[in-house]
Structures are given as structure tokens and as C-alpha cells.
Amino acid sequence: MLSFQLSREQEALRALARDFAKKEVRPVAAHYDRTGEVPWPVIRKAWEVGLLNIQVPEEFGGGGQGVLASCLMAEELAAGCAGISASIMINDLACYPIVAAGTPEQKERWLRPVCRDMRMACFCVTEPGVGSDVASMDTTARREGDCYILNGTKHFISNASIADYFVVFASTGRGLGHRGITAFVVERDAPGLTIGKKEDKMGQRAADTAAVMLEDVPVPVHNRLGEEGEGFKLIMGTFDRSRPGVAAAAVGVAREAMEQAVQYARTRKQFGAPIINHQAIMFMLADMQKDIDAARLLAWRAAWLADRGERNSREAAMAKAFAADTAMRVTTEAVQIFGGYGYSREYPVEKLMRDAKLLQIYEGTSQIQRLLIGKTLL
Amino acid sequence: MKIVVCLKQTFDTEAKIQLDPSGKISNENVQYIINPYDEFAVEEALRIKERLGQGEVVAVSIGGAKTEEALRQALAMGADRAVLLQDAAFEGGDWHTAAVILAQAIRGMEFDLILGGQVAIDDGAAQVTTRLAEILDLPQVNVVTKLDVDGRKVVAQREGDGATEVVEVALPAVITAQKGLNEPRYPTLKGIMQAKKKELKILGMADLGLDPTSVGSAGARTRVQSYALPPARKEGKIIGGELPGTAAELVRLLREEAKVI
Known part of the structure; x- marks a missing residue:
């Protein structure tokens, strides 16, 4: 059915x-x-x-x-x-x-x-030296009595400056690779936790991004999520649920760019006709429409599987990569259709293009998604 | 206080109006909303109930299955129950038959106050609620921007040219909402989930005991001959060059072409 x-x-x-x-x-x-x-x-x-x-x-x-x-x-x-x-x-x-x-x-x-109470939370995985290769995490958690002592730096953390709760992933067993990663909830007032300066980003500038520094932060054992070594599984499980959402956000960005481009192409006249009637432009718009719909269907399928409790890692990766790449291409072409106006900050499409770029990077780059998809084919 | 709110589902304000090949208004790719003026009425009903700390808000609409969405939205905003008046025999009707159907449905309910929008944004007729009040023989105050309930009467404000009219009317009465009456709330996610459990009753000809000759095309007092889109606006003209030549040219065009001076 x-x-x-x-x-x-x-x-x-x-x-x-x-x-x-x-x-x-x-x-x-x-x-x-x-x-x-x-x-x-x-x-x-x-x-x-x-x-x-x-x-x-x-x-x-x-x-x-x-x-x-x-x-x-x-x-x-x-x-x-x-x-x-x-x-x-x-x-x-x-x-x-x-x-x-x-x-x-x-x-x-x-x-x-x-x-x-509208408390904010953030998800701390990425580190200065650890992006796609999550298992090589440098942040450590050392058990001392009823506490773990956390040390390390988390980088590019969304909502870090405004978070009350930090879901931090750290290594409790160096040398165990991904099997040594453990999740903790660190509260904002924990001694030794400091927030770095806000990143000045190219796009998605409304979203706060900052570093989180952990220096001998004592975290009570009862703040540990699950058992030691269960962190990697939790990260992947979280991504399986969040990536369809990122894909859907990419669909939203692309859809907005397309709608703007269609509207502009209907009114902009060159060579005596609205440019939407010129086949070069019409085909660009047609490709946008078909890829946006395909991206939405991939996102919905990945989400649907998750909601049924089925494994969706590959489908989520496909949706995320395809939708993010679609958003990048569609927004770039929307700027192209707007021509000089598209490059101007007076018009909204250049922002969409800047915003789209980040979709190909966060929550697993487009390349990591391909790696995930590719590994299922080996 | 028992309040009945009449609402109509209309095209979204941003919908592009197009005609289909048969010359009727096309609903392809159209998003639907609650007529914004009716949304003010829903909001006002909820506020009255909240202020009084008791009462019931019933949303009523005429339409097909799609119209359920609009009623569900009213329920999600906080209305207690909804009634959809749906029957194939209603098709081909006009503002008069709509008022006849609503009147028949509302007669069967307990109510103190009937609220609606002052006009629907689709046909812009501002007919149905007014006719409804006449059929039910109730006093009506239209295009209201402020409403206070005071025991068995309401005090309503209307904005005129440079003046405000304050009208006091005994209940039961019919009031229509104008922009400015309030700022409608969003239906919250919680409200959307709760709406699932609220009653949405569907009533047809038989339930209402309506005479078939009084509704649909048989009962209509008006008939649509044809639809036409407004003529495309001519492109504007930009006068190039330097002052004072451009000013002289503008005056000449206003006088000779636009004929406005």
C-alpha cells in the first residue's frame, strides 16, 4: 500500500x-x-x-x-x-x-x-579536528568517583551561546574508537564550561553557532545517558531522525528560491517576452521543480521509515545529500535567473544561496552521506 | 453565553485566480483558508468565552468535505464543536440560499450571539450574515471593530468617516467582524491534536428538514451568467529626460492621455 x-x-x-x-x-x-x-x-x-x-x-x-x-x-x-x-x-x-x-x-x-520553561538544548559532537570522522573524538571523560571529568573543545555547535543543556559526546575509552564514546548532559552552570565567541557565518546567520570549551568539568554519573560506549549509536540514531528534517529544510529553501525565480521570470521581459517563455529559463525552472519534488519524496520516505521504527540510515543519507545538493543548485540557478539583481543584497535570492551551502555541510557533509550510501553497496 | 460563529472557507489571499476551460474559477493548486474576516469572528467568540469564563463556541459552515479543514482549524483555535452543512442539493445556490440553510441549522441550536465576518474575500458580497439576521428576525450590527458583552446586551463600535458609532443591542443578535476587532491566534499544535477529539457534526437536507425548492439552484435568487478576469493592466510609462521637460511631458500626458487634469 x-x-x-x-x-x-x-x-x-x-x-x-x-x-x-x-x-x-x-x-x-x-x-x-x-x-x-x-x-x-x-x-x-x-x-x-x-x-x-x-x-x-x-x-x-x-x-x-x-x-x-x-x-x-x-x-x-x-x-x-x-x-x-x-x-x-x-x-x-x-x-x-x-x-x-x-x-x-x-x-x-x-x-x-x-x-x-523554554529551556534550550544543544548537541555537541563536532570538534576542531573531528568533523566527519566522529569516532576519532578528542574530548575525554575520565571517571573519578561519582563524577566524570570532561576535557576538550567542541566546535561549530548550533545554539551553544543560548543553551541551558549541552548534550556532550566524549571518549570514555581512548583506543576503543567509536565503541568508547559516551553521552552526557552538562548543565550550563557546570564549573569549567565556557562558550567561545559566536561564529560569523556566511549563511544561516540567524542560527547561533559557537564553540564549547570543557576544562576539567565535573559531570555527575547520573548525567550520563545510557551506558559507557553507547554514545556512537546514539549519535547515529539521532542523525537518522534529524537528517530527513534537514532534507525537508533544504526542500523549503529550494522551493522558496524557485518560487521567487518563477515570479521574477514571469515579469522580467527580454527580447519582447517574459523570460519564463525563453526555453533556456523554462527548462532551468522545470529542473528545479522536478528535483524539489524528488527531494521531498526522499525526505518523506526516510521520515516514514523512522516513524515506523524501521532502519532508515541509508534512506536518510540519500534524502539529506540529494536535498542539500538540490538546494545548492536551485538557489544558484535562481540567482542566475535574477541576473545582476540576484547578486544584489536588495533581493532575497542571494541569502537563499548562502543559506543553502550550510545544508551540504552540517549533520554530515554531502560526501559523508555518499560514503554511508556507498558502504551499503559494497 | 452560547456563541455561534458562521465561517466560510475561501481561497488563500495569495491565490492566483484563473478560469478553467469551462469558464469557471479554477481551484487547481489553490490553498484554502478561513475567510480572514470570519477568523476575526472566531477569535472574538473565543475571547468572549475566555473573558466570561464560561460558554460554548460552535463553528458552522456550508461546504463539501474540504470545508472540514476550516472547521477543524476553528476547533484547533479553541471552538468547542463544529457543524458542517453538507448536501449535494446545496450546490448552485447563492447568498440567499446560504442564509436559508444557516438559519435553519441555527434555529435548531441554543444561542445568545451569532458572529460572522463582515464580508468574504472571495466574492466580496457581504450578504449572507445580513440575510441570516433578517431571516431569523434578529438585530444586527455590521463591520464592528470593538465588542463588549454586558449581561444580556452587547456594545459594538463601528468606524465611520472621522467618527465612531457606538451601538448597544440586546441579545440575541448578529454581529459581523471588521479588521481591527482583534488579532486571531494561531491554532497551537496542542489545539490541533485536541481538535481530533472534538465533535464535528455533518448535517444535510434531511437532518435540517429543508424544502428542496428553497436551496441550491432551485432556491437561488441570483444566477451567475459568466466569469471574466479583469483586463490586464497596461504597462506603466516612465518619462525619461531632464527637468523641466519631463514635468511638461507629464502634464501633457495627464491631460491628453489619462484625461485626469
């Missing part, structure tokens, strides 16, 4: 996200892109209407939604602004390891305030 029919509630959530993006996100996108400020008023409103923490179970105050619902929301929000969308989606990413591996007491301790 194959059906693309969304449930009534999913349709309503999509309509809500679209309306929210139109009224709350799009009008302020240029402002946050220019200033790089944290979009607090938008995050707060998203929290008020229930668009923050939508994947956290209802019993802890979250939205209780699945990955597909998250994709529907991500596409709409990212069409408004990918940076603001990312700021909103990060909480679900960071909370997932707690949802998956937390004890009932840990969930109560962290998920409840995240949902009830």
Missing part, C-alpha cells in the same frame, strides 16, 4: 507552520541575516504555539510528533528562513538522545523544563 495522503492533523500542522513562516519568520528573515542576532521573539512565539520540541513525547510537555511531522514543519519554516528554522529545530535534535537513552528521572529533569 502506498499513500501520499497526510493525516488531517499533519495537514493542519503544515498549515500552521506555513502561516507561522509567512507572518513571523519571513518578515524578519533579512533583519536576522544582517545582524546575526538570536531570533528570540520568533523562538518564543514558536514555543507558544507548540512548534518548539515537537518531537519530545507529550508526557513531558512536548508535541509528541514523529519525524514526518517534523519534516512538514521544517520545510515551511526553512522556506521562511533556514537560520531561524535551524534555531527552532535544534532542540529536537539535542533532546533526542535524552528521549532515546534517558532514564525516566533524567527525562523528567531535562525534557520537562525544555518544554515547560
Whole structure:
């Protein structure tokens, strides 16, 4: 049985996200892109209407939604602004390891305030020397009595400057590779935890990105998520759930660029006709439309598998790589269709192009996704 | 306080209006919304109920299966229950028959106040709620920007040219909402999930006990002859050159071509 029919509630959530993006996100996108400020008023409103923490179970105050619902929301929000969308989606990413591996007491301790009091969480994997090769992590956690002592630096951490809870992955067994990685929740006031300066990024500038420095940070044993060595599995499990959402966000960015390009091509006249009637432009737009639809279907399939509790690593990787690459190509061509105007900051398409680039980099580069896909073929 | 809100599902404000090959308005690739003025009415009903701390808000609409979405949105915003008036016999009707159907449905309900939008953005007729009040023989205040409930009466404000009209009316009454009355809330995710469990009743001809000759094309008092899109606007003209020559040219064009001075 194959059906693309969304449930009534999913349709309503999509309509809500679209309306929210139109009224709350799009009008302020240029402002946050220019200033790089944290979009607090938008995050707060998203929290008020229930668009923050939508994947956290209802019993802890979250939205209780699945990955597909998250994709529907991500596409709409990212069409408004990918940076603001990312700021909103990060909480679900960071909370997932707690949802998956937390004890009932840990969930109560962290998920409840995240949902009830709008506490922010961040997901700390990347390091200065560790990007794609997660298993070679340098951050260490050394057991000392009832505590672990954490040392290391996490880099390019989304929402680090505004986070209350840091889901940190560290090595508890050097030399064990990915089997030595363990997850911890570190609270903001932990002694020895400091935040680096905010990154001045090319795109998605509304999304906060900063380094997290850990210097002899004592973390109580009861802040450990799952057992020692279960961290790598948690990272991968989180990515399997988050990558369809990133793919959907890429669809949103690409869709917005296409819509802008179509509108412009209908009104811009050259050689006596709207340029949309020139086949060179028409075919560019047709390719955009078909790749955007294909990307959305890949994202939905990967999400659907996750919601059914089935393994989706390969499908999530395919969706993420294809959608991010599509967003990059579509936004680049949208700039091309706008010509000189496209390159001007007065028009919105150059921002979409800058925003799109990051989609090919974070949560696993387009190359790492190909590696994941390729390994399944060996 | 029992409040009935009449709402209509319309095209999104950004929808591109096109005609299909048969000359009717095409609904292809169109997103639907609650008519924005009706959304003000829903919001106002919810606020009244919240202020009083008691009451019931019932959303009512006429339409097909698609219209359920609009009613579900009203439920997600906080309405207590919804009624969809749906029957193949309603097709081909007009504003009069819509008012007849609504009146028949609302007669069977308990209510103190009926709210609606002052106009629907699709046909811009501003007919149905007014006709509804006449059929039900209720007082009506239209195009309202402020509404206060005070016991068994309401005080409504209307904006006129340079003046505000304050109208006091005894309940039950019909009030139509104008932009400025309030800022509608979003249906929250929680509201969307709760709406799933709320009652949405579908009533047809038989349930309402309507006479078939009073609805649909049989009961309609108007008939649409044809639809036409507005003529394409001519391209603007930019006058190039230096002052004062451009000013003289502008005056000449305004006088001779536009004939406005």
C-alpha cells in the first residue's frame, strides 16, 4: 500500500507552520541575516504555539510528533528562513538522545523544563579536528568517583551561546574508537564550561553557532545517558531522525528560491517576452521543480521509515545529500535567473544561496552521506 | 453565553485566480483558508468565552468535505464543536440560499450571539450574515471593530468617516467582524491534536428538514451568467529626460492621455 495522503492533523500542522513562516519568520528573515542576532521573539512565539520540541513525547510537555511531522514543519519554516528554522529545530535534535537513552528521572529533569520553561538544548559532537570522522573524538571523560571529568573543545555547535543543556559526546575509552564514546548532559552552570565567541557565518546567520570549551568539568554519573560506549549509536540514531528534517529544510529553501525565480521570470521581459517563455529559463525552472519534488519524496520516505521504527540510515543519507545538493543548485540557478539583481543584497535570492551551502555541510557533509550510501553497496 | 460563529472557507489571499476551460474559477493548486474576516469572528467568540469564563463556541459552515479543514482549524483555535452543512442539493445556490440553510441549522441550536465576518474575500458580497439576521428576525450590527458583552446586551463600535458609532443591542443578535476587532491566534499544535477529539457534526437536507425548492439552484435568487478576469493592466510609462521637460511631458500626458487634469 502506498499513500501520499497526510493525516488531517499533519495537514493542519503544515498549515500552521506555513502561516507561522509567512507572518513571523519571513518578515524578519533579512533583519536576522544582517545582524546575526538570536531570533528570540520568533523562538518564543514558536514555543507558544507548540512548534518548539515537537518531537519530545507529550508526557513531558512536548508535541509528541514523529519525524514526518517534523519534516512538514521544517520545510515551511526553512522556506521562511533556514537560520531561524535551524534555531527552532535544534532542540529536537539535542533532546533526542535524552528521549532515546534517558532514564525516566533524567527525562523528567531535562525534557520537562525544555518544554515547560523554554529551556534550550544543544548537541555537541563536532570538534576542531573531528568533523566527519566522529569516532576519532578528542574530548575525554575520565571517571573519578561519582563524577566524570570532561576535557576538550567542541566546535561549530548550533545554539551553544543560548543553551541551558549541552548534550556532550566524549571518549570514555581512548583506543576503543567509536565503541568508547559516551553521552552526557552538562548543565550550563557546570564549573569549567565556557562558550567561545559566536561564529560569523556566511549563511544561516540567524542560527547561533559557537564553540564549547570543557576544562576539567565535573559531570555527575547520573548525567550520563545510557551506558559507557553507547554514545556512537546514539549519535547515529539521532542523525537518522534529524537528517530527513534537514532534507525537508533544504526542500523549503529550494522551493522558496524557485518560487521567487518563477515570479521574477514571469515579469522580467527580454527580447519582447517574459523570460519564463525563453526555453533556456523554462527548462532551468522545470529542473528545479522536478528535483524539489524528488527531494521531498526522499525526505518523506526516510521520515516514514523512522516513524515506523524501521532502519532508515541509508534512506536518510540519500534524502539529506540529494536535498542539500538540490538546494545548492536551485538557489544558484535562481540567482542566475535574477541576473545582476540576484547578486544584489536588495533581493532575497542571494541569502537563499548562502543559506543553502550550510545544508551540504552540517549533520554530515554531502560526501559523508555518499560514503554511508556507498558502504551499503559494497 | 452560547456563541455561534458562521465561517466560510475561501481561497488563500495569495491565490492566483484563473478560469478553467469551462469558464469557471479554477481551484487547481489553490490553498484554502478561513475567510480572514470570519477568523476575526472566531477569535472574538473565543475571547468572549475566555473573558466570561464560561460558554460554548460552535463553528458552522456550508461546504463539501474540504470545508472540514476550516472547521477543524476553528476547533484547533479553541471552538468547542463544529457543524458542517453538507448536501449535494446545496450546490448552485447563492447568498440567499446560504442564509436559508444557516438559519435553519441555527434555529435548531441554543444561542445568545451569532458572529460572522463582515464580508468574504472571495466574492466580496457581504450578504449572507445580513440575510441570516433578517431571516431569523434578529438585530444586527455590521463591520464592528470593538465588542463588549454586558449581561444580556452587547456594545459594538463601528468606524465611520472621522467618527465612531457606538451601538448597544440586546441579545440575541448578529454581529459581523471588521479588521481591527482583534488579532486571531494561531491554532497551537496542542489545539490541533485536541481538535481530533472534538465533535464535528455533518448535517444535510434531511437532518435540517429543508424544502428542496428553497436551496441550491432551485432556491437561488441570483444566477451567475459568466466569469471574466479583469483586463490586464497596461504597462506603466516612465518619462525619461531632464527637468523641466519631463514635468511638461507629464502634464501633457495627464491631460491628453489619462484625461485626469
